[in-house]
Amino acid sequence: MSPPIDMNRFEQIRASGDLPSPKGVALSVIQLTRQQDVSIAELARVISGDPAFVGRLIKAANGLVALSRRPVVSVQEALMVLGLPAVRTMVLGFSLLSNYRHGACRNFDYNRFWSASLATALATQVFAERSRAAAADELFSVGLLSRVGELALATLYPGDYEGVLDAARQPGAPALPELEQAQFALSHHELTHAMLADWGLPRIFVDVVGHVEEPEAADYAEGARSRALLQTLVAGRCVAEICVSDESARPALMPQLFAEGGRLGFERDCLISDCERVVRLWVEWGALLQLDQKTPPSFAELAAMESAVIIPPPGQAAGETRNPPDANGAPEHVRLPLSSGHTPRVLIVDDEPRTRANLRGVLEQGGYEVYEAGNGRQGMEQALELQPQMMILDWNMPEMSGPDLVRALRQTRIGQTIYMILLTHRGDEEHLVEAFDAGADDFIAKPLRPRVLAARLRAGLRVVRLQQELEREHEEIRHFAAQLAVTNRRLQEAALTDALTGFPNRRYAIDRIQQEWTAAMRWGRPLACMIIDLDNFKQINDTYGHDVGDDVLRSAADALRGALRGQDVICRTGGDEFLAICPETDLPRALTCAERLRAALDRLSLSAGEVKLQISASIGVAMRESRMADVDALMKQADLGAYLAKQKGRNCVATVQRTEPGADGGAAAS
CATH class of the missing domain: 3.40.50.2300 (Response regulator)
Incomplete structure (x- = not known):
């Protein structure tokens, strides 16, 4: 369970209207994404009104695509890669960063706050690719917003919070949350939890963020997804703290990072490789967001520094920790090693x-x-x-x-x-x-x-x-192992992407629709899919050649990408066949979406020499029913729908399932 929250107190704060909140284009995007039938093209049009958001979303999308595929260059492609939930929270985070990068609370370091939040976001995203705790793009947003309660207190009560922060720095002072609770009847992590819930983030993310400051108090079972999420976020915070700390203090923070990486099951060298990648991204993002960052750390060098075991001085018990900082702020038992020279x-x-x-x-x-x-x-x-x-x-x-x-x-x-x-x-x-x-x-x-x-x-x-x-040979082996791990990840990403269209391929499609099937079964939610079969594609290939056929496929993919809803996933499963997966969608809505896809393709026109080629598709639609044994049965129904659409003359939408009277799509009763 998450920490208890005084919701009455939160409601009073929210009613004041002074809580950090999205503004302008970001607010429009968030409102738009709450509509089930919003198209990617419509979202892209609204986001394009803010060039800063455009650049940030495209950069976020390029951080997730396989290196073997072409970079994302348009807003529509970025939305397709990121997906609707990630876009909503990402835009929220970027809006807060743009509008609350300065404030009146003098003891609150706004720049350090956003630098740490950015590092947490990037580290959590990178670690998620290895831990598979959740979608990496979603965890980027969760990491970015995981400390927003601190920003909220500095914004709501700048004078009072200035005093609380000053008191927390005094020797022997209570912990910051205790001082916040005494002053405001709400601590910053409780406020973070309440704000994320109010903004509509998935409950599992909200609960995990509520425990991130005291992970040992969470009662998540070993192996549970929530536990993996919590450990991923805690490890991300460790990286962020190293990034924003003084250089002399960084070595002392490495043991905790290694401990958290070990809890996630990461090999030491893979962890260091991931952290080096985070630093590169942190520097790039910092420049993009105009943050004043500290000198970036080298995790490879920090990893070479080991904490030493010190014989306790008289009056100190063995095992008791007393490591006062030196003049540079580093604990007494941590020192920077000299560079290895030729002279012994x-x-x-x-x-x-x-x-x-x-x-x-x-x-x-x-x-x-x-x-x-x-x-x-x-x-x-x-x-x-x-x-x-x-x-x-x-x-x-x-x-x-x-x-x-x-x-x-x-x-x-x-x-x-x-x-x-x-x-x-x-x-x-x-x-x-x-x-x-x-x-x-x-x-x-x-x-x-x-x-x-x-x-x-x-x-x-x-x-x-x-x-x-x-040792040099061991280092070469470790470096080779880290490089091999990176190469394997790239190969895995490439193996799931269709190089021609940029869509996920059949292998990804089968895995993804099985995941959605399982989720729909567990939670009793609707699930629909579409088989999209391009009309007369073999004839085009045979008549005009494969180069023209490839142009047709690329153009069709771009049209489908622009007309697809933000929550849907589309994959290329064969030569001229695509599969669209539509979570939380019933049959009437799926038929409406399919008709929009059909119309987008029907508007296309390509030139093959002096000949104009018209592109169209026959689309079969199906929804999961309780009588279906497995996901294959669902796809079989959609395939029969596509066959029915071909029989009806092509360039239409059909289903073999029963629909409500007046439903779109030219449905045929089963």
């Missing part, structure tokens, strides 16, 4: 300055890049920051002994690859065993002999280089 880095950790000086002389003479630390704790911090290839550690040091430092470093990813040599005054067997049990790679007894030390360093360097070569 060696860190000396010894509390005796004379020993450090002797070691430095030997190392610098050997061409090493040398760093020093005076005790074990300093050595730990510098090792995590510098990421040396090798370390030389004294056994007995204040605060942390050499073996303890080795053990602590071996618990971190960075420390696992460092070649460590322990120094001691004792060379007995007991010490030797203890050193290797702690995780040391080598052991040298004092006093130091420079030639022996140099030889052991050279031997260690060979091991380091082998490790680096192995």
Whole structure:
């Protein structure tokens, strides 16, 4: 269940008329899409009145089409790709962004809000392509609007909300929702939930958004669609937070992203590949929407940074988290690694300055890049920051002994690859065993002999280089796997698209109509389909050649695309045959729609040399009935309707099912 909402309070707020709401062309589009019989051509005409919406919708559509098909260049094509539900919420989101990018609440960062919302939208869309939780275009809109309650409070109560935001930043302050609840009797996530419900978003999306700030409180069953949706949106928010955070704070946010990706079942490399794609889209969209964005993150570089395990200082229990930020805002255990150079880095950790000086002389003479630390704790911090290839550690040091430092470093990813040599005054067997049990790679007894030390360093360097070569090979494999995953996705998209018309192909059509059949059965909703068979197409092909035949098919596809309703899906299932799937449509309405498609084709005229070719189609229509065993029975009825239309002289609409008296389409009673 979603969080409880004080609906009386929401009704009072809505009655004030100050809630963020769509305006102008966006409002017209939203009102128009509520009509069942609105055509794509009519929608395109209204949207074309706002050039900004045109560009944004076309870009959104091009983010979803297969790379093998031609780009979307018109509003009608964009509407066909996106579908009616996505267009409605997308236009709503873009309208709010255009009209509420500035405001009177001084503590509310409007630019950061929209940058984060955009990143959430894009990340949720990209992740949805992999998680299959919902249609990617719909989740773009959900992500864009998932924090709209914050914007609403800043718009409704700019002065009061400014104070609430200021109070939330104070040390030890209650959480922001608690402060909002105390001030306004409604928190921002409750207001988001109520606004999305009021705007008519599907209930499943509204409920999921209501839980996104506290996902652990949701009682969704494992494997449920709602749970997958929630996890997809939470992962999208993690990406957005990294995008809008300062560069120094980003590494600390990566563990949560990996955790959320793991809950979705994403492989680490695929997750990074998806995040890099999100960043590219975020930069492009940011320029289009004129947002002032931060320097985009490199998720590949951030993934290389691992959080380290720190030995707790005195007075802090093991496992207790106390990681105060450094001067740049990054937690103490997260540091940016130095770029890997050709000169090996060696860190000396010894509390005796004379020993450090002797070691430095030997190392610098050997061409090493040398760093020093005076005790074990300093050595730990510098090792995590510098990421040396090798370390030389004294056994007995204040605060942390050499073996303890080795053990602590071996618990971190960075420390696992460092070649460590322990120094001691004792060379007995007991010490030797203890050193290797702690995780040391080598052991040298004092006093130091420079030639022996140099030889052991050279031997260690060979091991380091082998490790680096192995890591490079692993990186190449990971990169190849990520590229392969992208290629597989592109091939899958191409396999579902008809290259000539740009419509989905037969394989997609069968899967989609089966999905709609299942939904119609579950919810008791009507479902209709049409078989559209072009008249005399074989004769055109045989007489004028396949080039003319291809032109006929492309022109017919464009005409059908323009006349189709926003909620319908049309696919090319054969040479001259198309299948239109009409969810939530009864037989009379389906016949009306079919007649509009027939008329659109009938108006077409193409030239083949000096000859004018007329294009027409015979369309069979059928609606799901309770007596039908499966989706094949529905398609068989539509096919019989098309055959009946051919018998009646072509260029007409027919059905073999019984219709109400006066229904359009030239129906024949069964």
